Amino acid sequence: MRLRLLLLLALCRAGPAASGRSLSLRGSWRIRSGNGSLELPGRVPGCVHSALLKRGVIQDPYYRFNDLGYRWISLDNWTYSKKFKIPFNISKWQKMNLIFEGVDTVAKVLLNSVPIGRTGNMFKRYSFDITSVVRDVNSLELRFQSPVLYAAQRSKAHTSYSVPPDCPPPVQRGQCHVNFIRKEQSSFSWDWGPSFPTQGIWKDVRIEAYNICHLNYFMFSPVYDNHTQEWSLEIESSFDVVSSQPVSGQVIVAIPKLQTQQTHSIELQPGERTVELFVKINKNVTVETWWPHGHGNQTEYNMTILFKLDGGLSIKKSAKVYFRTVELIEEPIEGSQGLSFYFKINGLPIFLKGSNWIPADSFQDRVTSDLLRLLLQSAVDANMNTLRVWGGGIYEQEEFYRLCDELGIMVWQDFMFACALYPTDRDFMNSVRAEVAHQVRRLKYHPSIIVWGGNNENEAALMMNWYNIPPRELHTYIKDYVVLYVKNIRKIVLAEDKTRPFIISSPTNGAESIKEGWLSLNPYDNNFGDVHFYDYISDCWNWKVFPKARFVSEYGYQSWPSFSTLEKVSSQEDWSYNSKFSLHRQHHANGNNEMLHQIGFHFKFPESTDPLQTFKDTIYLTQVMQAQCVKTETEFYRRSRSEIVDGQGYTMGALYWQLNDIWQAPSWASLGNQLVSPANYHFLSSLSESVGLHKAHVTAIISQQGDTFAFDLETSAVAPFVWLDVGSIPGRFSDNGFLMTEKTRTVLFYPWKPTSKSELEQCFRVTSLMDVY
Numbered sequence: 135m136r137l138r139l140l141l142l143l144a145l146c147r148a149g150p151a152a153s154g155r156s157l158s159l160r161g162s163w164r165i166r167s168g169n170g171s172l173e174l175p176g177r178v179p180g181c182v183h184s185a186l187l188k189r190g191v192i193q194d195p196y197y198r199f200n201d202l203g204y205r206w207i208s209l210d211n212w213t214y215s216k217k218f219k220i221p222f223n224i225s226k227w228q229k230m231n232l233i234f235e236g237v238d239t240v241a242k243v244l245l246n247s248v249p250i251g252r253t254g255n256m257f258k259r260y261s262f263d264i265t266s267v268v269r270d271v272n273s274l275e276l277r278f279q280s281p282v283l284y285a286a287q288r289s290k291a292h293t294s295y296s297v298p299p300d301c302p303p304p305v306q307r308g309q310c311h312v313n314f315i316r317k318e319q320s321s322f323s324w325d326w327g328p329s330f331p332t333q334g335i336w337k338d339v340r341i342e343a344y345n346i347c348h349l350n351y352f353m354f355s356p357v358y359d360n361h362t363q364e365w366s367l368e369i370e371s372s373f374d375v376v377s378s379q380p381v382s383g384q385v386i387v388a389i390p391k392l393q394t395q396q397t398h399s400i401e402l403q404p405g406e407r408t409v410e411l412f413v414k415i416n417k418n419v420t421v422e423t424w425w426p427h428g429h430g431n432q433t434e435y436n437m438t439i440l441f442k443l444d445g446g447l448s449i450k451k452s453a454k455v456y457f458r459t460v461e462l463i464e465e466p467i468e469g470s471q472g473l474s475f476y477f478k479i480n481g482l483p484i485f486l487k488g489s490n491w492i493p494a495d496s497f498q499d500r501v502t503s504d505l506l507r508l509l510l511q512s513a514v515d516a517n518m519n520t521l522r523v524w525g526g527g528i529y530e531q532e533e534f535y536r537l538c539d540e541l542g543i544m545v546w547q548d549f550m551f552a553c554a555l556y557p558t559d560r561d562f563m564n565s566v567r568a569e570v571a572h573q574v575r576r577l578k579y580h581p582s583i584i585v586w587g588g589n590n591e592n593e594a595a596l597m598m599n600w601y602n603i604p605p606r607e608l609h610t611y612i613k614d615y616v617v618l619y620v621k622n623i624r625k626i627v628l629a630e631d632k633t634r635p636f637i638i639s640s641p642t643n644g645a646e647s648i649k650e651g652w653l654s655l656n657p658y659d660n661n662f663g664d665v666h667f668y669d670y671i672s673d674c675w676n677w678k679v680f681p682k683a684r685f686v687s688e689y690g691y692q693s694w695p696s697f698s699t700l701e702k703v704s705s706q707e708d709w710s711y712n713s714k715f716s717l718h719r720q721h722h723a724n725g726n727n728e729m730l731h732q733i734g735f736h737f738k739f740p741e742s743t744d745p746l747q748t749f750k751d752t753i754y755l756t757q758v759m760q761a762q763c764v765k766t767e768t769e770f771y772r773r774s775r776s777e778i779v780d781g782q783g784y785t786m787g788a789l790y791w792q793l794n795d796i797w798q799a800p801s802w803a804s805l806g807n808q809l810v811s812p813a814n815y816h817f818l819s820s821l822s823e824s825v826g827l828h829k830a831h832v833t834a835i836i837s838q839q840g841d842t843f844a845f846d847l848e849t850s851a852v853a854p855f856v857w858l859d860v861g862s863i864p865g866r867f868s869d870n871g872f873l874m875t876e877k878t879r880t881v882l883f884y885p886w887k888p889t890s891k892s893e894l895e896q897c898f899r900v901t902s903l904m905d906v907y
Contacts, residue, residue: 153449154344155222159274163335168211180499181238181334182212195496196797197703199718201328202307208331209283214241214276220268220341227343228376230268234260236337239317240284241276255316256336257529257550257569259576264341281315281331282322288314288557295610297557298601306721313554316565318493319526320552325722326792326801330496337531346447347375347402352439353575355633356415356457365415365457369439373409375402383443385411389455391435392419402443423480424456424581426519427542432456432581434539456539456581462635464645464662469778472661475644475684476786477584479544485775486544486787487768488513488520490688493527494794503533508886509794510537512806512866520544522640522687522789525590526552529573538582545582546687546789548640549573549623551589555596558614563622570623574630586627586636588619591666593639593647594657612653620652640687641665660684660782670728673735674763675820677770682782686771690791690802691732692725693760694753698861698897703798709749719799726800729756732763736820740906751906758855758903760804761871764790769814806866815873821854821903829904832856832874836894843883843894849874853902861897863889874902 165176165185176185186192186207195204224230232245237253237260244250246269251262253276289297289311301310308323309331323329342348352371359366367387375381381402388395393416400409415421422433434454441449461478476483494501494509513521521538523530525548538545549570556562577583595601596611603611619638627636637644643654644663658665660681666688672679674691694700697709708715711726720726733739733755740751771788778784795803821827830853835846845858845867853874858867858881865885872879883894 153447154342154348155227156343157218157220157222157341159216159218159339159341163214163216166213166215168213176214176334177499178214178216178335178339179236179337181332181336181497182207183330183332184334184497184499194703195330196328198705198708198715201330205329208309208329208333209280211280211283212278212333214278214335216274217272218274219271222343224268224270224343226345228265228345229263229348229374230265230341230343232262232264232274232339232341234335234337234339236335237276238332238334238336239281239315240279242279244275244277246273247275255565255569256318257316257573258565259572268341276335278333281317281333282309285309285311285315285322292557292559295607297555298603299554303723305723307718313556314562316550316562316569318528319550319554320493320796321496323721324526325725326492326799326803327721327796328496328799332497334499336498344374344376346377346445347373347381347443349441349449349451350374350406351575352451353630354453354455354579355631356455358457358459362417364417365421367411367413367415367455369411369413371409371411371441373402373407375404375407377445378404380404381444381447383441383447385409386440386442387411387413387437388440389415389435389437392416392421394419400441421457424458424539425542426479426484426544427514428517428519429479429482429484429542432540432542453579458581460584460634462585462637462644467778467784470661470781470784472659472684473645474784474786475663476784477544479584483786484519484544485772486520486546486685486789487772488518488522488543488789489793490524490789490791491521491527491530491793492524493796496796498528498531501531504886506531506534507537510534510541510543513543513793514541515866515868518543520546520787520789521793522546522548522587524548524552524792525550525587525640529577532576535577535580535582539580543582544584545580546585546587546640547577547583548587548590551592551618553591553595555592555601555611555614556618558617563618566618567622567626570626571630574627578631578633584634586631586634587640588623588636588638590640592619593642593653594666597653597655597657612651616652637663664787670732674732674759675736675766677766680767680770682774682779683785685787686785687787687789688791689764689767689788690804691760691763692722692729692800692802693756693804694729694800695795695798695803696757696859697750697753698859698899699798700753702862709746711749711752721799729759729800733759736762736817736822737903738822738907742906751901754857754901754906756800757857758871760802761855764804806870827852827854827904829907830874830902832900832902834858834898834900836891836898838891839882841885843885843889843891845881845883845898847874847879847881847900848877849879849902851904853904855903857901858883859897859899859901860894861899863887863894863897865889 163176163178166173174189239256241253245267248267302308302323306323308329312319312322321331350372355368357366385398396413398411424432437453437455439451463476464473467474641657642663643659646662647654660683664685664687665683740748742748771785774783774785791802828851830849830851832849837844856874868882
């Protein structure tokens with residue numbers, strides 16, 4: 135048996151060289167509204183909202199009720215335009231292409247007033263042949279259509295049967311028919327986020343010119359042969375040969391650290407051609423594998439690939455190679471019904487501990503490499519080893535996966551389908567097929583990605599009948615489900631990538647769902663696959679309410695963000711728990727009451743006579759409640775990984791919902807709120823029933839240690855749930871929400887932007903439980 139492995143390729147584009155010329159069209163563009171009444175400069179990559187904000191046309195979109203006030207932006211049809219010169223002689227090149235790595239979303243593309251193509255999928259790469267249209271001086275236009283209006287038109291045109299849901303729940307204050315457009319699904323709103331359906335060129339755009347032939351893409355898959363215990367590389371390269379004659383040459387592959395260098399002869403016929411090579415790794419050299427955080431190193435190897443072709447054409451690429459195996463194990467368990475569901479990395483069973491990842495901002499041009507590093511490093515510092523890139527967001531940018539490779543974070547990668555049924559008409563399926571093939575080719579090099587997931591909760595939505603489909607019509611939707619996820623997405627993934635497992639949905643019963651015809655009667659069966667579990671009514675301190683499942687890929691509780699976070703996007707009239715603003719920000723039905731209900735199990739409610747202080751204290755209690763609930767549930771799942779009780783258990787993964795926030799509102803996010811103390815504790819009674827607790831006076835002396843700040847804390851009494859806050863200064867504490875039983879304690883603060891001791895002293899606030907009574 136051969137276990138296929140994986141490699142991360144640091145894709146690099148050929149610059150001005152014998153292989154061709156490249157002209158970036160990033161930077162300054164012009165943007166105008168549909169009727170031409172508004173015209174302004176914009177940036178690419180970027181979006182209309184960001185351009186309007188930068189020019190002062192709009193306020194912070196996250197401020198108060200601006201998500202409603204700025205609906206006009208997504209309902210308009212905007213145009214992006216740019217005039218540019220070609221800095222080289224276009225007559226010397228046989229072919230020129232206009233490449234868009236990402237367009238958001240529906241647009242007509244014109245070069246020099248000539249239509250050259252259309253875009254309709256945020257997740258696809260578009261390439262347009264402009265050889266016959268391009269000039270020395272050019273005018274490029276993208277005429278966008280409102281994504282909201284486009285989705286509504288596509289839904290209306292689908293007359294044979296409805297494809298639910300039509301609209302999100304009213305509490306989400308969102309837009310309708312998002313399942314009819316291949317765009318970030320949560321951009322039309324979600325239960326944790328606002329509705330900002332963006333328009334713009336959100337990724338790189340450039341012109342490529344070439345003669346003879348051009349390397350379109352290349353992919354690598356390390357392969358491990360269990361029988362011979364040898365490694366090899368499968369290499370696939372795709373060329374566009376514009377020469378009228380065959381092109382011959384050599385490919386030289388070198389990995390110096392592994393003492394491996396091999397030369398292969400190739401011949402390319404005119405047209406689109408694919409070359410497949412097989413490179414054996416020197417078996418006399420030990421190959422060090424990539425390991426998840428906490429289990430070993432993330433060893434990488436530098437590789438060069440040189441194509442030396444006829445006519446003096448030379449194409450050289452560099453790559454980073456990582457070796458590792460991944461297996462999804464579903465097998466019988468002694469003393470239990472059903473099957474296991476766990477992952478082996480390099481032959482070792484690994485407990486996946488971590489969280490779910492949503493888009494870091496409604497406007498992707500604001501998601502910088504620095505922000506991603508801060509968020510991902512925080513996950514590692516919290517001792518996580520896994521993130522699930524959730525299927526209602528986006529396929530993340532390259533830097534996200536590169537950082538996960540570097541930090542040893544395993545990634546469960548969903549395809550972007552979530553909480554909805556989807557059409558399967560010809561145009562939609564053609565778009566999806568191109569999307570899936572592109573994303574697999576783009577991402578498969580990353581060792582961090584250990585599993586592909588077809589969708590989020592759509593098996594459950596269909597089989598638990600979330601949308602009240604009449605039984606006589608169910609077969610239509612089951613057929614569509616199988617067509618989309620099995621006959622198309624699964625088929626493409628297995629053809630493009632044999633290095634990692636693919637599961638149809640989450641939650642799913644895995645092998646049991648397949649056995650039942652790809653959809654299980656009960657997708658939440660604790661004896662198979664993974665489950666999502668939410669219970670806001672039962673007492674979260676009672677571990678008996680949690681499922682002894684094989685793998686729990688979603689669970690969690692809401693809380694409010696700190697007052698210092700809310701203060702920046704609200705006004706004084708908003709600062710109460712039942713204000714119009716508080717109700718507007720809550721997108722989960724009855725969510726504010728559910729938090730109070732959970733608090734009431736173990737804590738007293740605030741007793742201040744000051745309404746503002748009561749609001750602050752209530753926010754604090756929601757955070758304490760959330761931390762305790764997530765802590766209790768997480769510990770239960772970790773205890774269950776090595777035991778079978780009453781036929782259930784052997785839990786091998788716990789990913790709470792959710793790591794990060796997208797705006798300032800109540801949500802399930804708990805990053806700077808996580809309990810990461812090395813010491814554990816157990817309360818013998820509810821804190822509301824405790825006797826002898828006194829109000830603690832907690833003080834801090836702040837000192838700087840390089841880029842880090844030490845907070846030397848001192849307390850006058852035992853202080854439960856000590857919460858440290860430095861206002862709007864971004865960063866994280868090494869510990870927070872902790873039980874302070876000793877007189878002194880030191881906590882470190884890692885700022886995300888430059889700050890000072892005096893600024894921290896001015897903003898610092900500390901709260902412990904007895905402060906709210």
